Amino acid sequence: MIKNILTVGDSFTHGDELADRTNAWPYVLAKRLESNVNNRGDPGCGNWRMVRWVIESAKDADLVIIAWSSFLRQEFADATGDYIVWPGAQRKWYTQYSENRFELIKYITIHNNEEYLYRQYLNYIILIQNYLNQQNKKYIMLDAFDNHQHQGRTRNKDLIDQIDTKYFLGWPNESMAEWTYIDGMTFGKFGHFLESGHVIVADKIYEHIRHLGWIS
């Protein structure tokens, strides 16, 4: 019996660009499972923030679902709080908050190291899977987009071999993007899939849960 679900992810999990955010996949899935959901989807979220939130919020969850975001997103913090830098993609966001942050994003955009960041993302996966195993929590991971296209997935065997892909939906070649960016689908102005896409994602996760034998 899955009573409480925790979902963490980025804008796709948050339900960006939906007229009603309760049509986002975490709520659609929770309805099908007749569960409560604590949806910690956050627009622009990076993977380290997700790791922190899983550790902070998994205590009461029977099932944790982590929808990883782009491995390029990095978290920093200054006196006004923490924030995510996504190299090259956030000029407007940063100028409106702080010029100092924008100086940093320029630097990070020019000088980041993709291979290092990809390995960092693999490390996050391993950390969280081991943490949730230790806590006896059921979990499912998936990618929102982008990560599976990086060639790091064919290298870095030392880390890849430690990932339990049974619980990683879509591994190694699929993400939410492959399931939803198909003919006939509609998208928001900023490229997010809309209601029908969220139903597809919820269905995929539901089927995987059933396949794992967690529901009958």
Added chain:
Amino acid sequence: MNWLRSIYNRIKLEIAYRKKLKELRKRDPFIYK
């Protein structure tokens, strides 16, 4: 002359940043629009 060096460094950073943005947009016009 520190102020001059500071302006020079800022301009250098801005040029390198815009060049990198162009590269990124070519790679993925959806994300980096």
